[in-house]
Amino acid sequence: MTSPSMPFKKVAVIFGGLSAEREISIMSGSGVLKALRSKGVDAFAFDPATQSLESLRHEAVDAAFIALHGRFGEDGAIQGALEVLGIPYTGSGVMASAVAMDKIFTKRVWQSHGLPTPRYVVLDRHSRLIEVPDTLGLPLIIKPPHEGSTLGVSKCRGYSDVQGAFDFASQFDDTVLAEEFIEGRELTVAVLGAGAAARALPLIEIIAPAGNYDYQNKYFTDDTQYIVPAKVDEAMTSEVQGLALDAFHAIGCEGWARVDVMLRRSDNRPFLLEINTSPGMTGHSLVPMAAKALGQSYEDLCLEILAGASLKIKRVAGPNQDPGKPAPAGRDLE
Numbered sequence: 001m002t003s004p005s006m007p008f009k010k011v012a013v014i015f016g017g018l019s020a021e022r023e024i025s026i027m028s029g030s031g032v033l034k035a036l037r038s039k040g041v042d043a044f045a046f047d048p049a050t051q052s053l054e055s056l057r058h059e060a061v062d063a064a065f066i067a068l069h070g071r072f073g074e075d076g077a078i079q080g081a082l083e084v085l086g087i088p089y090t091g092s093g094v095m096a097s098a099v100a101m102d103k104i105f106t107k108r109v110w111q112s113h114g115l116p117t118p119r120y121v122v123l124d125r126h127s128r129l130i131e132v133p134d135t136l137g138l139p140l141i142i143k144p145p146h147e148g149s150t151l152g153v154s155k156c157r158g159y160s161d162v163q164g165a166f167d168f169a170s171q172f173d174d175t176v177l178a179e180e181f182i183e184g185r186e187l188t189v190a191v192l193g194a195g196a197a198a199r200a201l202p203l204i205e206i207i208a209p210a211g212n213y214d215y216q217n218k219y220f221t222d223d224t225q226y227i228v229p230a231k232v233d234e235a236m237t238s239e240v241q242g243l244a245l246d247a248f249h250a251i252g253c254e255g256w257a258r259v260d261v262m263l264r265r266s267d268n269r270p271f272l273l274e275i276n277t278s279p280g281m282t283g284h285s286l287v288p289m290a291a292k293a294l295g296q297s298y299e300d301l302c303l304e305i306l307a308g309a310s311l312k313i314k315r316v317a318g319p320n321q322d323p324g325k326p327a328p329a330g331r332d333l334e
Contacts, residue, residue, distance in 0.1 A: 008307075011036060018072045048072070070147060103146075122177060129163055138181075140179065183264065190204075198245060236268065
């Protein structure tokens with residue numbers, strides 16, 4: 001049976017989708033679907049790549065668990081559709097999802113809040129690529145700003161690498177992000193909750209083969225090491241967790257997210273890399289790993305995330321509507 005505190009009975013687990021991360025989304029969503037069903041939730045699979053969102057209007061759906069990754073699922077698109085349909089959903093709202101999916105805008109927001117993030121340059125086909133190493137130094141990172149799972153990411157060790165890296169990233173985005181490379185320890189911090197109740201989970205240190213935490217090493221090998229909790233002293237743990245919460249709140253996130261941080265070896269200073277508002281839920285994924293370190297099972301983690309599902313845009317009565325009655329949810333409209 002579902003928990004007495006669980007307000008939702010029929011739940012659409014949305015996964016698959018249209019992005020380059022479809023394969024990982026199917027892995028995540030399949031795990032979430034199985035977990036919710038094991039807890040007595042009447043959950044069903046929904047793939048927006050093959051099913052019309054309009055059909056959710058007629059399914060008597062109480063909530064949606066978003067297990068999509070990348071474009072059309074993590075960028076505010078599906079969130080906006082669910083707002084119109086009046087279906088509460090997990091994770092952040094339209095604006096926060098859209099900003100977090102854009103690594104350039106994320107950096108701009110963090111910088112406006114005084115939060116540390118590596119120096120960067122925005123590139124397009126008119127940019128003088130040969131000047132980028134002079135600005136950022138070598139090595140440097142080039143990546144598409146609207147992809148996750150390290151898709152399209154290259155590490156440039158010399159001037160001659162920049163053009164190829166730019167061409168590779170340009171396959172995913174017209175605008176490309178070049179970023180200062182931070183040499184040091186790679187950490188990630190899961191955040192659960194919303195507002196003042198949001199909390200940071202234990203730090204995880206990622207040690208990938210040859211320091212290359214790419215798509216293959218993230219999801220399909222057992223060679224990557226995960227140290228949880230990370231072997232970081234108490235003061236630094238508190239600092240990094242606080243930084244992750246500040247990053248989460250600055251973007252306007254809620255529900256859950258994962259914040260990636262580099263701890264620079266030369267001075268032990270943390271730098272924010274990016275924030276993921278629909279993190280992976282696969283067998284290799286980091287949010288379940290952090291929750292497990294606190295004794296929380298994968299199934300209970302899924303229930304907690306689902307329990308936070310909500311609509312983020314307030315329904316306001318129009319000028320000709322009874323002010324005592326809320327505006328109707330989109331799914332009630334014919």
